[in-house]
Amino acid sequence: xxxxxxxxxxxxxxxxxxxxxxxxxxxxxxxxxxxxxxxxxxxxxxxxxxxxxxxxxxxxxxxxxxxxxxxxxxxxxxxxxxxxxxxxxxxxxxxxxxxxxxxxxxxxxxxxxxxxxxxxxxxxxxxxxxxxxxxxxxxxxxxxxxxxxxxxxxxxxxxxxxxxxxxxxxxxxxxxxxxxxxxxxxxxxxxxxxxxxxxxxxxxxxxxxxxxxxxxxxxxxxxxxxxxxxxxxxxxxxxxxxxxxxxxxxxxxxxxxxxxxxxxxxxxxxxxxxxxxxxxxxxxxxxxxxxxxxxxxxxxxxxxxxxxxxxxxxxxxxxxxxxxxxxxxxxxxx
Ligand code: DGY
Numbered sequence: 605x606x607x608x609x610x611x612x613x614x615x616x617x618x619x620x621x622x623x624x625x626x627x628x629x630x631x632x633x634x635x636x637x638x639x640x641x642x643x644x645x646x647x648x649x650x651x652x653x654x655x656x657x658x659x660x661x662x663x664x665x666x667x668x669x670x671x672x673x674x675x676x677x678x679x680x681x682x683x684x685x686x687x688x689x690x691x692x693x694x695x696x697x698x699x700x701x702x703x704x705x706x707x708x709x710x711x712x713x714x715x716x717x718x719x720x721x722x723x724x725x726x727x728x729x730x731x732x733x734x735x736x737x738x739x740x741x742x743x744x745x746x747x748x749x750x751x752x753x754x755x756x757x758x759x760x761x762x763x764x765x766x767x768x769x770x771x772x773x774x775x776x777x778x779x780x781x782x783x784x785x786x787x788x789x790x791x792x793x794x795x796x797x798x799x800x801x802x803x804x805x806x807x808x809x810x811x812x813x814x815x816x817x818x819x820x821x822x823x824x825x826x827x828x829x830x831x832x833x834x835x836x837x838x839x840x841x842x843x844x845x846x847x848x849x850x851x852x853x854x855x856x857x858x859x860x861x862x863x864x865x866x867x868x869x870x871x872x873x874x875x876x877x878x879x880x881x882x883x884x885x886x887x888x889x890x891x892x893x894x895x896x897x898x899x900x901x902x903x904x905x906x907x908x909x910x911x912x913x914x915x916x917x918x919x920x921x922x923x924x925x926x927x928x929x930x931x932x933x934x935x936x937x938x
Contacts, residue, residue: 610654610917611674615641615662618681618906623657625910629919630655643668650675655917657681657909658688665689669696677916677926679909682896683707683764684846686819690930700930701912705763706904707896712767714895715844718868719756719812721889722840724748725866728886749811749838749865751776757810758782758798759826760817760845766796768814773797781806784817807834812842819846829854832864840866844895847873856881859888870895 614623614634626632633649641649646662650672657679658664664678666689677699680688685702693700721727725748732738732746756772758765761782772778773796780798782788783806793799806813813835817823827841828851835841841864843850852873858864860881868889872878875893882888896905908928915922916929 611652612655612657612913612917613649613653614657615639615646615649616659616681618657618909619903622903622906622910626914629914629917647671655679655913657913660684660687663687663689664693666692669693669698677701677913679913679916679926680930681905681909684818685930686846686848688930699916699926701909701916701926701928702930703905703908703912704928706908707901708763708767710898710901711764711844711895712771714870714891714897715764715768715814715816715842716771718844718870718889718891719814719840719842720751722842722866722868722887723751723812725887727889728866731886749840751778751812753777754811755779755781755809757806757813759803759806759813759815760784761788761796761798762816762818764844765814765816766792766798768816769796769798778812781809803831804834807831808836810839811836812840814842815845815849817845817849819848824848825851827851827855829857832858835864837863838865840864840868842868844870847871847875852879852882856885859885 610630612626612630612632614632616635616638623634641662643663647668650656650668653672654674655677659681664687669675669692675698678688678693680702683702683704688700690700725746729746756778758769761784765782769780769782773780780796781801782798783801783803787800826849832854855867856879859867866887870891871893878890882890896902912926912928914920915924915926918924
C-alpha cells in the first residue's frame with residue numbers, strides 16, 4: 605500500500621500558483637479566504653498537520669501544538685516571528701522558519717516613504733485638500749521638517765535598518781545614528797555611514813527616528829512617555845516593526861500636545877484595531893501593516909516559505925535543509 609502523503613495547512617490565502625507547488629508532495633489544506641483563526645481553530649488545524657505555513661495572524665505556542673503530534677515544521681511568512689513560541693516548538697523538535705532578506709529593500713523603501721510622509725505632512729495635506737479647505741496658495745501652509753541633511757536615528761540595526769541607513773546617508777545626505785544592543789562591525793557601519801550611539805543619545809539627537817527592532821517582552825513599550833520626553837519636539841517617529849514597541853497612549857499624548865511633531869505607524873499593538881486617540885490626530889500617518897507589501901516581495905516571501913516547508917519536511921532539492929531556519933533564541937527579527 606502506498607504511504608500516505610504528509611498533510612500541510614496553509615493558514616491564509618497566499619498566491620495560488622506558489623501554494624500549488626505543495627501539491628507535488630503533500631495533501632494541502634489551504635485557506636481560500638482571509639480568516640481570523642481562534643487559538644482553538646489553529647490547534648484543530650495543526651492536530652492533523654505534518655507541516656504548516658502561517659502568518660503573523662496565527663499565534664503558535666505550547667497550547668496550539670499540544671495535540672499536534674505529527675507536526676514537524678512551521679514556516680512563517682514574514683521575517684518577524686513574535687507570533688511563534690520558538691522555544692516551545694524547539695522543545696518538541698518542530699522546525700520553525702521565517703522569510704528574511706527577500707523583504708529587506710522593500711521594507712526599507714516603505715520606512716522611508718512613511719518617514720517622508722510624516723516629515724512633509726503628506727497625508728495631512730491630502731486630507732486637508734480633500735476636505736475642501738485649500739482656498740489659495742499661501743506661504744505658510746503645512747510647513748514641515750526637512751529630511752535631507754537632518755539626523756536619522758535607527759533603533760534596531762539589522763538588515764532592514766541598514767537598508768534605511770543607506771537610503772538616508774547616500775540618498776538624502778543625512779547624518780545616521782543607530783542604537784543596537786551590540787555595535788556592528790566597523791565595515792558594516794561604514795557601508796551604511798552610520799554611527800552607534802547609546803539609546804538616550806539616539807532619542808535626543810534624532811530628527812527622524814525609525815523603529816526596526818524585534819518585538820519581545822524585553823522591547824515592549826521601548827518608546828514610552830519617558831523616551832518620548834527625550835526626543836526633540838520637532839522630531840518624527842516611524843514604526844515599521846511591531847506595534848508593541850510603542851506605548852500608543854503616550855505617543856498620542858505627545859502628538860496632541862506638541863511634544864513630538866509627527867509620527868508614521870505601519871503597525872499597531874492591537875491591530876487591526878487602531879487606538880481612537882491616534883485615529884483622531886492629523887499629525888500621524890497610519891498604514892495597515894504593509895511594509896513588505898510589494899507584489900514582487902510578497903511573492904518572494906510566499907516562495908521562500910513554501911521552499912522552507914518542503915525542505916523541512918524532507919522533500920525537494922533542499923530536503924532536510926530549509927533555506928532560512930529560525931535558530932536559537934526567540935528575539936531575532938530583522
Ligand atoms: C514581517 O515580515 O515581519 C512583516 O511584518 C510581515 O509579517
